[in-house]
Amino acid sequence: MNKQVELKGKRIIASNHVKLGQKNKKGQTYTDINDIFFKAEQEPNFLTGSEVIKEAIKRCSVGTSVAYPITPQSEAAALIGEIYAEGYLDEYFRGESEFAVMGQCAGAAFGGHRVFTTTAGPGTLRAMENFPMWAGSRLPIQVCVTCRGINSPLSIQPDTLEMHYLLETGMLVWHAETAQDLYDYILKGFIVAEQPDVHIPIAVCCDGFFVTHTKDTVDLSPLDLCLTPYDPYKSPVTCMDMESAPIRMMRDPFIMKSNYINYSTHASWQQEVKAAMERSRKHTIPLIGGLIDEENTDREILIVGSGTAVSQSREAIRLLAEDGIKVGLVKIKTIRPFPYEEIKRVTKNAKHIFVPEFNIAGWLAREIKSTIPDNERVYCGPHVMGGMTMPSEVIVEEIKKHLGVETGNLMDM
Amino acid sequence: MSKEKIVLCEDLADIMPPEYHELVETATFGNQDRGWKDIGSSKELIEQHSLCAGCPESIAFRYILASLPAPEDTVFVGSTGCTSLVFPHVAVHNIHSLFGNQNAIASGLKRTLKSRFPDVEKDVVVLAGDGATVDIGLDMTMQSWFRLEKFTTICFDNELYANTGGQESGLMQKGFVAKMAPKGKNFEKVRLAEIAREAGCAYVAVLTVSKPNRVEQVIKNAIYVAREIGPTFVQLYTPCILEIGKQSMEGLDEMKDSETIGGRFVQKEYITEEAQKLLDSIKEETKVRKKAAKAAAAAK
Numbered sequence: 038m039n040k041q042v043e044l045k046g047k048r049i050i051a052s053n054h055v056k057l058g059q060k061n062k063k064g065q066t067y068t069d070i071n072d073i074f075f076k077a078e079q080e081p082n083f084l085t086g087s088e089v090i091k092e093a094i095k096r097c098s099v100g101t102s103v104a105y106p107i108t109p110q111s112e113a114a115a116l117i118g119e120i121y122a123e124g125y126l127d128e129y130f131r132g133e134s135e136f137a138v139m140g141q142c143a144g145a146a147f148g149g150h151r152v153f154t155t156t157a158g159p160g161t162l163r164a165m166e167n168f169p170m171w172a173g174s175r176l177p178i179q180v181c182v183t184c185r186g187i188n189s190p191l192s193i194q195p196d197t198l199e200m201h202y203l204l205e206t207g208m209l210v211w212h213a214e215t216a217q218d219l220y221d222y223i224l225k226g227f228i229v230a231e232q233p234d235v236h237i238p239i240a241v242c243c244d245g246f247f248v249t250h251t252k253d254t255v256d257l258s259p260l261d262l263c264l265t266p267y268d269p270y271k272s273p274v275t276c277m278d279m280e281s282a283p284i285r286m287m288r289d290p291f292i293m294k295s296n297y298i299n300y301s302t303h304a305s306w307q308q309e310v311k312a313a314m315e316r317s318r319k320h321t322i323p324l325i326g327g328l329i330d331e332e333n334t335d336r337e338i339l340i341v342g343s344g345t346a347v348s349q350s351r352e353a354i355r356l357l358a359e360d361g362i363k364v365g366l367v368k369i370k371t372i373r374p375f376p377y378e379e380i381k382r383v384t385k386n387a388k389h390i391f392v393p394e395f396n397i398a399g400w401l402a403r404e405i406k407s408t409i410p411d412n413e414r415v416y417c418g419p420h421v422m423g424g425m426t427m428p429s430e431v432i433v434e435e436i437k438k439h440l441g442v443e444t445g446n447l448m449d450m
Numbered sequence: 451m452s453k454e455k456i457v458l459c460e461d462l463a464d465i466m467p468p469e470y471h472e473l474v475e476t477a478t479f480g481n482q483d484r485g486w487k488d489i490g491s492s493k494e495l496i497e498q499h500s501l502c503a504g505c506p507e508s509i510a511f512r513y514i515l516a517s518l519p520a521p522e523d524t525v526f527v528g529s530t531g532c533t534s535l536v537f538p539h540v541a542v543h544n545i546h547s548l549f550g551n552q553n554a555i556a557s558g559l560k561r562t563l564k565s566r567f568p569d570v571e572k573d574v575v576v577l578a579g580d581g582a583t584v585d586i587g588l589d590m591t592m593q594s595w596f597r598l599e600k601f602t603t604i605c606f607d608n609e610l611y612a613n614t615g616g617q618e619s620g621l622m623q624k625g626f627v628a629k630m631a632p633k634g635k636n637f638e639k640v641r642l643a644e645i646a647r648e649a650g651c652a653y654v655a656v657l658t659v660s661k662p663n664r665v666e667q668v669i670k671n672a673i674y675v676a677r678e679i680g681p682t683f684v685q686l687y688t689p690c691i692l693e694i695g696k697q698s699m700e701g702l703d704e705m706k707d708s709e710t711i712g713g714r715f716v717q718k719e720y721i722t723e724e725a726q727k728l729l730d731s732i733k734e735e736t737k738v739r740k741k742a743a744k745a746a747a748a749a750k
Contacts, residue, residue, distance in 0.1 A: 100562060100565065100566075101558060101561065101562055101565075103558065127562075127565040128561045128562065128565050130561075130597070132554070132593075133589060133590065133593040134589065136551065136554075137551065137554040137589065137590050137593065138554075140547065140548070140551035140554030140555050140558070140590065141554045141555070141557050141558035142558060143547055143551075143554075143555055143558065144527070144545075144554065144555035144556060144557060144558025144559035144560075144561075144562065145558035145559065145561065145562040146558075147545050147547075147555065147558075147559055147562075148525075148558065148559040148560075148561075148562030148563050148566065149562060149563075149566055150562045150565070150566070152558075166548055167547075167548065167551075170547050170548050174547065275543065277525050277543045277544075277545050277559065278525065278543070278563055278566065278567070278572065279522065279523050279524060279525055279542065279543045279572065282456050283456075283495075283540075283541040283542050283543055
């Protein structure tokens with residue numbers, strides 16, 4: 038379990054990269070992430086989520102991006118192609134399937150590039166075998182997952198079930214609520230994932246359509262500032278470019294089931310990936326302002342959510358307040374690493390904990406239930422699935438029903 | 451990589467294993483005329499293999515590693531199978547990631563190395579078995595050829611899934627009785643060389659590994675053409691003696707039988723005109739260079 042990290046005055050130690058302060062071929066200055074977000078003036082823009090992904094990648098000094106069409110990420114993937122044509126990336130092409138794309142991304146990362154790709158729904162599942170391989174190979178690739186349904190019959194509508202499958206891949210999994218989150222997490226995600234003591238892949242997830250296809254006001258950092266480039270020689274494993282002396286990697290191949298050393302190598306390797314994820318907390322907390330956001334968590338009724346479920350909950354809380362029902366809110370920003378200690382702390386006084394989710398499984402509720410004492414306090418719902426929206430009224434109704442309130446007169450709750 | 455990097459730190463030399471000393475002192479990094487004849491007189495880039503005794507794959511590995519024109523700037527991409535048991539013992543960078551995705555990995559890798567080292571020729575070589583190349587990975591194998599990715603694909607064709615215990619593969623002969631083909635395989639051996647030619651490979655070769663000089667020439671050709679022109683493919687028969695019921699010493703005979711007239715592995719090459727031109731010019735250059743070196747040596 039994680040120890041709480043004090044936030045005040047903390048800055049991530051991001052970049053002593055040799056290129057810091059130099060200009061790239063587009064005239065952008067390689068800048069420390071802290072200065073990009075906390076010093077430079079941010080300018081409001083009215084953009085779709087897909088455009089926000091493009092704007093973020095323009096500022097990320099990405100080496101390679103590999104694209105493949107699948108709704109609802111196709112537009113973002115194609116827009117990255119456009120900025121590649123403008124010279125913002127070194128390499129970009131269309132792969133032949135998500136499985137291949139994630140392999141191509143791995144190849145580029147093995148070779149020392151910063152790598153970004155996007156996928157969604159069935160694409161995430163087709164790519165799935167690659168994700169634990171990325172983590173085990175310590176490749177800090179970023180995949181932006183624009184969640185959509187994965188079920189049959191065919192659905193292209195938003196549904197966050199695919200995130201359930203990402204939880205044990207060894208990747209960092211962050212969940213953006215808004216386009217602003219998406220922008221911030223893409224830039225900050227690279228820096229956290231690439232820290233030498235982390236160096237594992239990251240999935241930056243958002244709810245498809247709700248975030249990707251709606252317009253929102255997003256504060257962007259100046260275009261003439263970009264992230265310091267990825268330094269492959271700070272990787273905890275060798276960059277596969279034949280620029281360091283070749284060594285015999287091991288006495289026996291990992292796969293040989295012959296001796297204790299091999300078993301323990303495997304065991305410790307998996308533990309190390311997990312430990313790397315734990316170590317990401319200290320870099321993440323100062324950059325994104327903690328793994329959770331909280332509002333009025335001293336209240337007896339709490340809603341805990343992630344992604345757009347948080348936005349809907351915020352409105353539900355306003356409606357409930359009109360009926361005199363006071364509800365607190367917890368927004369979980371990182372699903373992996375999971376904010377165990379934070380959740381335990383903020384739910385300490387809660388009697389009823391509601392977890393609204395855009396999927397049938399209720400994976401977030403399960404996660405919370407497994408974290409806190411007296412977990413019968415957790416109500417798994419409301420759920421919508423298959424692309425249904427979750428009107429705030431649905432959350433209001435579900436909470437009232439559970440509390441045994443038909444109309445709103447509970448002034449002393 | 452600069453060859454100067456393959457040196458020993460003096461202060462740590464005494465704790466380095468003897469194999470590494472040999473690698474620094476007598477390996478053939480940087481010798482552009484290196485070849486199979488160095489085997490036995492210089493340090494090989496393969497330390498030892500963990501394959502079955504007498505496995506033709508092990509000798510194929512040694513010939514290939516001895517034939518690389520520039521091992522100091524070569525990265526291998528492997529796949530799951532018997533080959534993945536050998537790669538940890540090899541003194542060039544190599545990647546194992548998953549089963550069947552080797553050509554996808556190589557595509558991303560080659561482009562990245564090209565972009566990061568625009569002035570250095572970094573060779574990327576895929577080496578995988580027939581299951582990885584033709585069955586589970588065929589999509590990615592062919593798509594990399596369609597995209598004209600500039601790297602070499604080598605397939606160790608042993609006509610079955612060896613590492614998992616001898617199951618039917620697409621490159622198995624028709625009629626062969628194997629695990630998962632209990633009544634005999636009922637379709638023909640996939641014509642991968644022809645597929646490679648049609649899919650865009652500029653140089654394709656099929657042969658056994660019975661003759662090291664031939665293997666050396668083919669590997670060099672494939673790498674030179676991949677550098678300048680486009681994708682290349684080499685299919686090597688490396689029979690799985692264990693799974694076809696042969697003894698350790700019978701691998702060589704099996705290969706020789708299969709390459710006699712009418713056999714499945716009579717050596718063949720498909721070379722585009724452009725690739726042939728390139729190979730001819732390299733041959734001419736090498737001849738001139740060697741002649742000059744000989745004259746210089748004689749003058750001394």
